[in-house]
Amino acid sequence: MAMAWVWTGMVVLSLAFGLLTGRLDAVANAALEGARSAIDLSISMAGILCLWSGVMEIMSACGLSASLARTFRPLLRRLLPNACRDEETLAAISANVSANLLGLGNAATPLGIRAAQRMARGCGGTASNELCLLVVLNTASIQLIPATIASVRAAAGCQTPFDILPAVWLASVLSVAAGLTAARLLSRIGRARP
Amino acid sequence: MNLSSLVIPVLLAGVAVCGMGRRVDVYGTLTHGAEEGLTVLLRVIPALVGLLTAVSMFRASGATEWISGLFAPALEWLGIPRETAPLMLVRPVSGNGALAVASDLMNTYGPDSYVGRVVAVMLGSTETTFYTIAVYFGSAGIHKTRHTIPAALTADLTGFIASALAVRIFFGT
Numbered sequence: 001m002a003m004a005w006v007w008t009g010m011v012v013l014s015l016a017f018g019l020l021t022g023r024l025d026a027v028a029n030a031a032l033e034g035a036r037s038a039i040d041l042s043i044s045m046a047g048i049l050c051l052w053s054g055v056m057e058i059m060s061a062c063g064l065s066a067s068l069a070r071t072f073r074p075l076l077r078r079l080l081p082n083a084c085r086d087e088e089t090l091a092a093i094s095a096n097v098s099a100n101l102l103g104l105g106n107a108a109t110p111l112g113i114r115a116a117q118r119m120a121r122g123c124g125g126t127a128s129n130e131l132c133l134l135v136v137l138n139t140a141s142i143q144l145i146p147a148t149i150a151s152v153r154a155a156a157g158c159q160t161p162f163d164i165l166p167a168v169w170l171a172s173v174l175s176v177a178a179g180l181t182a183a184r185l186l187s188r189i190g191r192a193r194p
Numbered sequence: 195m196n197l198s199s200l201v202i203p204v205l206l207a208g209v210a211v212c213g214m215g216r217r218v219d220v221y222g223t224l225t226h227g228a229e230e231g232l233t234v235l236l237r238v239i240p241a242l243v244g245l246l247t248a249v250s251m252f253r254a255s256g257a258t259e260w261i262s263g264l265f266a267p268a269l270e271w272l273g274i275p276r277e278t279a280p281l282m283l284v285r286p287v288s289g290n291g292a293l294a295v296a297s298d299l300m301n302t303y304g305p306d307s308y309v310g311r312v313v314a315v316m317l318g319s320t321e322t323t324f325y326t327i328a329v330y331f332g333s334a335g336i337h338k339t340r341h342t343i344p345a346a347l348t349a350d351l352t353g354f355i356a357s358a359l360a361v362r363i364f365f366g367t
Contacts, residue, residue, distance in 0.1 A: 018251075031251045158300075168315050174356040179348060
C-alpha cells in the first residue's frame with residue numbers, strides 16, 4: 001500500500017505543479033516518455049540480467065555459492081536466523097551480499113529476489129521481519145568500490161576519482177547500521193507477524 | 195586499466211573453469227540460468243513502467259526544484275549543503291536520474307569542491323530505495339511492506355548526513 005501512496009502522491013503533485021508552472025505539456029509528454037523509457041531500461045538490463053543469472057546458476061552447480069555462503073554464514077545467521085535455516089535461501093542471500101559488496105548490482109538483484117521469494121512463502125502477502133531486514137539491507141549500499149561514481153567524477157575532470165573511498169565507506173557503514181537498527185526498532189512497534 | 199574492469203572477465207573465466215573442473219555442463223547451465231533471468235525481468239517490467247512514469251512526470255512538472263527550496267533550512271541545520279537537495283529527492287526513486295543530477299552538480303561546482311565531493315559520496319553510500327522495494331516485494335508477491343519504507347528511508351537520511359560529515363572529516367569544507 002505504501003507504494004500506492006508514493007505513486008499517487010507523485011502523480012497528483014506533478015499535475016498540480018504542471019498547472020501552476022504552466023508546464024502541463026511537458027508533464028503530459030513526460031508521462032508517456034517515462035513509460036517508454038521503462039521498456040528501454042528493461043531491454044538494456046535484459047542481457048546483463050540473463051548473463052548474471054546464468055553465471056550464478058553455474059556457481060551454484062559447481063559449489064562456489066556454497067563456499068561463499070559459508071563465509072557469510074556466521075554474520076547472516078545473526079541477522080536473519082529463520083531464513084538461514086533453509087540452505088538454499090542462505091546461499092542466495094550470501095551470494096546477494098557478496099555481489100552487492102563487489103558492486104555488481106545487476107547480479108545482486110536476481111539473487112536477492114530469489115531469496116525474497118523463498119522467504120515470502122506462506123506469508124500471505126505480509127512481509128516478515130526478516131524479509132523487511134533483507135530488503136532494507138539491499139536499499140542501503142554496501143559497495144566496496146563505487147566504480148560508476150568514480151567514472152562520473154573522472155568525466156567531470158577529477159584527477160583522483162577514487163580519493164573519496166574512505167568517506168564512502170564511512171557513510172555506507174553508518175547508513176547500513178541506521179537502517180538495520182531502525183528496522184529492528186520499528187518491527188517491535190508494528191508487530192503483525194513474528 | 196582499473197580494478198573494476200578486471201572483476202568481470204576474471205569472474206566469468208573463473209566460474210567457467212571452476213565449473214569444468216567439477217564436470218558441470220557449463221554452457222547448458224548458463225543458458226538455463228539465463229532463461230530464469232528472463233522470467234525475473236518479466237516480473238520487473240510492470241513495476242518499472244509504473245515508477246518511471248511517475249518520476250519522469252515529477253521532474254518535468256518542476257516539483258523537484260520547489261521542494262528543494264522548501265527543505266533548504268532543514269538541510270543547513272543537518273549540516274548538508276543545500277545545493278545537494280535535488281540529488282536527495284531523486285536518489286531514492288531513480289538510479290539513472292540520480293546519476294544525471296549528480297553529474298550535473300559535479301560539473302557546476304567542480305568534482306573536488308565540497309559540494310562535488312558530498313554529491314559523489316551520497317551517490318556511493320545510498321541505493322535506489324523505492325525501486326529496490328518495488329522490485330523485491332513485487333516479485334515476492336508482498337502487499338503489506340510494514341516497516342520497510344520508514345527503515346530504508348532512515349538509512350538513506352543517515353547516509354546523506356553521514357556523507358556531508360565524512361567529507362568534512364576527510365577533506366574539510
